[in-house]
Amino acid sequence: MQVNPIRNNEDYVEALRRIDALWGASLGTDDGDLLDVLVILVEVYEREHFPIDLPDPIEALKFRLEQQGKDYRALIGIIGQRTRVYEVMRRDRPLSLAMIRNLHTKLRIPAEVLIHPGKLRRKRVPVTSARPKRKTA
Secondary structure (H helix, E strand, O other): OOOOOOOOHHHHHHHHHHHHHHOOOOOOOHHHHHHHHHHHHHHHHHHHHOOOOOOOHHHHHHHHHHHOOOOHHHHEOOOEOHHHHHHHHOOOOOOOHHHHHHHHHHHOOOHHHHHOOOOOOOOOOOOOOOOOOOOOO
16 A cells, blocks of 8 residues: 655646545455545645635525525524614624624534625715815905
8 A cells, every 4th residue: 555645736636546446445444544545635635725715604694594495584583683684684784793603503604604704895985076175264
């Protein structure tokens, strides 16, 4: 059983080929042990070279509601009253720590996803003239 570290893309591709050939090997056999080791090496390499960003908290919340066949009204009492729910979902207000705790506990959304800073909607600021006003005597 020869196992080498995965240092580059060629090593990675070769490890994937070996995993494919060993797939289905019985536990406790030499092939099964080799498969376990190769899978761990590939997972470490992928985590380092192909990281997956955390989803936006509001998008994760929408996805969870969709999975459960619910709409924003299901968040009343979890996030707050109806107006607070719509402020959060419109990105006018960020999630508070209490909201994150409730969403994590009641909807089982991972806390690290909810803590991740989301995109807030920018408020429009009226454009004013850059010229200073003149004082009259």
